[in-house]
Amino acid sequence: MQHLKPARSLALASACVAALWSGAALADPDLTADLVIDGELHIVTRAPSDDIITPNLPERYSGWLFRSEDTRAMEMDDFENPAMIAVEAGADLWTTVDGTAGQSCQDCHGDAEESMRGVRAMMPHVNEDGVLWSMENYVNNCRTERMGAEAWRWSGDEMTSMTSFLSLQSRGMPVAVQIDGPAAPYWEQGREMYYTRYGQLELSCANCHEDSTGQMIRADHLSQGQISGFPTYRLKNAGIVSIHNRFRGCIRDTRAETFAEGSDEFRALELYVASRGMGLGIEGVSVRP
Amino acid sequence: MTDVRPRIRLPRSASAGDSITVKTLINHDMETGQRRNSAGETIPREIIHRFTCEFNGVMVIDVAMEPAISANPYMEFEAVVPESGEFVFTWYDDNGEVYTATEAFEVS
Amino acid sequence: MLTRRDTFAIGLGASAVALLPATAFADAVEDWITAYTGGAAMEEGGVTITAPEIAENGNTVPVSVSAEGATEIVLVATGNPTPGLGKFTFGPGSGAPMIATRIRLGRTQDVVAIAKMADGTFKTTRVEVKVTIGGCGG
Numbered sequence: 039m040q041h042l043k044p045a046r047s048l049a050l051a052s053a054c055v056a057a058l059w060s061g062a063a064l065a066d067p068d069l070t071a072d073l074v075i076d077g078e079l080h081i082v083t084r085a086p087s088d089d090i091i092t093p094n095l096p097e098r099y100s101g102w103l104f105r106s107e108d109t110r111a112m113e114m115d116d117f118e119n120p121a122m123i124a125v126e127a128g129a130d131l132w133t134t135v136d137g138t139a140g141q142s143c144q145d146c147h148g149d150a151e152e153s154m155r156g157v158r159a160m161m162p163h164v165n166e167d168g169v170l171w172s173m174e175n176y177v178n179n180c181r182t183e184r185m186g187a188e189a190w191r192w193s194g195d196e197m198t199s200m201t202s203f204l205s206l207q208s209r210g211m212p213v214a215v216q217i218d219g220p221a222a223p224y225w226e227q228g229r230e231m232y233y234t235r236y237g238q239l240e241l242s243c244a245n246c247h248e249d250s251t252g253q254m255i256r257a258d259h260l261s262q263g264q265i266s267g268f269p270t271y272r273l274k275n276a277g278i279v280s281i282h283n284r285f286r287g288c289i290r291d292t293r294a295e296t297f298a299e300g301s302d303e304f305r306a307l308e309l310y311v312a313s314r315g316m317g318l319g320i321e322g323v324s325v326r327p
Numbered sequence: 328m329t330d331v332r333p334r335i336r337l338p339r340s341a342s343a344g345d346s347i348t349v350k351t352l353i354n355h356d357m358e359t360g361q362r363r364n365s366a367g368e369t370i371p372r373e374i375i376h377r378f379t380c381e382f383n384g385v386m387v388i389d390v391a392m393e394p395a396i397s398a399n400p401y402m403e404f405e406a407v408v409p410e411s412g413e414f415v416f417t418w419y420d421d422n423g424e425v426y427t428a429t430e431a432f433e434v435s
Numbered sequence: 436m437l438t439r440r441d442t443f444a445i446g447l448g449a450s451a452v453a454l455l456p457a458t459a460f461a462d463a464v465e466d467w468i469t470a471y472t473g474g475a476a477m478e479e480g481g482v483t484i485t486a487p488e489i490a491e492n493g494n495t496v497p498v499s500v501s502a503e504g505a506t507e508i509v510l511v512a513t514g515n516p517t518p519g520l521g522k523f524t525f526g527p528g529s530g531a532p533m534i535a536t537r538i539r540l541g542r543t544q545d546v547v548a549i550a551k552m553a554d555g556t557f558k559t560t561r562v563e564v565k566v567t568i569g570g571c572g573g
Contacts, residue, residue: 106491117336120399123354126332257567258491273495276356276398327491346530359539361516386526388534393519395512397495397537404523405530 067104067252067259073321076116081210085317091217092314094248100318101261101326104252109273113325121202121271121323124195124278128203131196137187146184150207158201158208159320160215162224162309170224170305173201174280192299198278202269202323209322213266213315221309228310231303237294243311246288258327263288264315265308267324274327281308331355333416333428341408343434349380349387350403353418353426359394375400375426377419382432383412408434464511464547467518471509471549472557481558482508482548490540493566499535502550502558508532509551513561514544540566 073081083100092098102110112118132143132150147153162172171179177200178189190197217225232243246255247263254260265281272279282299285307289296297303336350353375360372374394380387387406406414411433418426482502490496500508500523510520523534532550540546547561 106487106489108487108497109491112497117334117350117352118401120352120354120401123332123334123352123399126334127330273492276494359516380528381526382528385528387528387530388526389524390534391522391524393521394517395515395520395539397539401535401537403499403535405533407528407530 067099068107069099069103071103071110073100073102073110073114073319075114075209079210081319081321082212083318085212085315091316094244095262095314098264098315098318099251099262100321101264101267102321102324104259104261105327109325109327113321119271119323119325120276121269121278121325124199124202124269124271125206125323127195127199128201131200132203137181137185139184139186141185143180146180150203154204154207156208156211158205159211159213162305162312163216164220164224168220170221170309172282172300172305172308173204174300177201177204193280193283198269198280201280202278205269205320206322208320210319212317212319213312215309215312215316217309217313224306224309225313227306228308231307232310236289237292239292241292243288262314263311264318265311266315266318267321267326270324270326272326278323331426333418333426335414335416335428335430337414337430337432341432341434344407344409345434346405346407348403349406349414350401351378351380351416352399352401354399355420357394357396357398357400361394373421375418375420378402379417380404380406381415382406382408383410408432410434461513464513464518467511468547468549475557477549477557477559479558480560482550482560484546484548484560484562486546486562486564489565489567491567493540493542495537496540496564496566497535497537498546499533500548501531501533502548503532504552505532505550505558506553507551508534509549510538511547511549512538512540512544513547515539515541520546540564542566
């Protein structure tokens with residue numbers, strides 16, 4: 039083994055101890071578990087890999103499979119899933135008039151169950167001007183350009199409530215982002231980032247989420263880092279966590295300067311990471327530790 | 328946080344005299360009084376400290392809640408429904424606010 | 436939440452760190468329980484606690500407790516900054532002396548349930564819940 043830099047050897051030592059400490063008693067990821075919401079809606083948590091997007095993954099797995107039974111159960115019941123609080127708040131915002139134009143989302147888009155169905159599954163998406171936009175960009179564009187309202191903060195309560203509500207309208211639909219045509223350069227940029235080592239720990243996304251899937255990181259299982267479950271109710275935060283907020287956390291943990299939520303970099307990374315989950319079901323609003 | 332919104336789940340149906348499972352969830356930070364803000368100052372405690380459920384004026388459960396109850400408090404318990412009537416749920420906030428929710432229930 | 440430095444401390448000196456808080460918290464927990472029972476003797480058993488053996492995140496740990504014949508149940512955390520979790524009083528409209536809720540546990544510790552029976556006696560049981568250090572940013 040090569041000489042390790044002090045920071046990294048410390049981190050590894052701590053991870054090893056944590057794994058020994060409680061790893062034995064932790065259940066391994068249960069790849070046979072079925073995600074069924076309220077006993078009715080089946081959500082695809084395993085999807086076939088392919089040679090173009092994920093040549094290094096044998097199969098695509100939702101992060102739900104890597105969680106403990108209690109955490110998995112919380113997502114299987116819409117009442118017990120605390121993210122539904124945000125969904126309800128988002129539903130209210132949908133019909134709330136805001137801005138100088140005196141309009142609500144509903145005034146243009148009508149019933150979200152119809153008009154927004156499938157939108158989350160194709161996000162992020164290249165807009166009419168050829169720019170890759172996340173769902174948050176589309177929401178804020180409506181607010182500032184059509185409603186005459188103020189833009190919401192990327193990970194503020196209003197935005198995460200709205201994206202939770204919008205995601206729910208695509209629940210169970212397979213991730214189906216466009217990666218060719220105008221999206222191709224963004225996708226390439228995202229892939230480049232995925233394999234770039236960041237920070238003092240010199241870790242790329244792939245080091246953890248591709249090379250080490252299923253292994254312990256401290257006392258936790260590494261998932262494939264799929265984003266089909268986002269926005270997610272994170273037990274640690276007791277609140278909704280956006281995709282870009284999670285990206286920030288990951289890059290921060292490599293001890294790097296992170297990119298900003300909504301930045302060009304994170305939108306490109308979002309597209310690439312979303313594509314790695316092609317075929318997985320949108321979970322609408324998931325529950326993660 | 329946005330508005331406080333209680334959520335209640337009751338079974339679809341029950342016979343008179345049955346015991347039914349009642350689930351409640353309310354969005355609340357349940358600030359423990361143990362945390363500090365970025366300036367190092369203690370964030371004052373603000374929790375829901377009491378929750379009650381009554382059915383037709385009869386007490387079902389009365390809960391004294393401590394700061395170690397998780398944010399967005401969840402409570403699940405059993406209630407007897409001798410006849411059709413109304414559930415009243417009440418949450419008491421440290422800040423003096425009282426949140427109530429009512430839910431009609433029909434027995435067959 | 437644990438900081439990275441705490442993680443190192445646990446990693447490097449698990450046994451030493453584990454011993455210290457146990458004694459520090461024990462008195463507060465005992466005082467709390469005595470204040471509730473008035474110092475009365477408690478019968479072991481007769482109370483069922485259902486909690487994960489290992490909680491993925493200590494911030495939201497699902498727990499349920501039941502005790503046949505109880506009029507009231509209290510839940511106590513033996514390793515939190517404050518011992519009390521909740522006191523659940525069952526009224527005449529209660530269908531069963533049971534409650535399920537979600538609690539915060541600051542670290543691996545025992546959760547104690549004490550049931551007050553209709554005749555004024557007490558029953559008790561405890562379970563250990565291991566609280567893990569999350570993977571990233573946990």
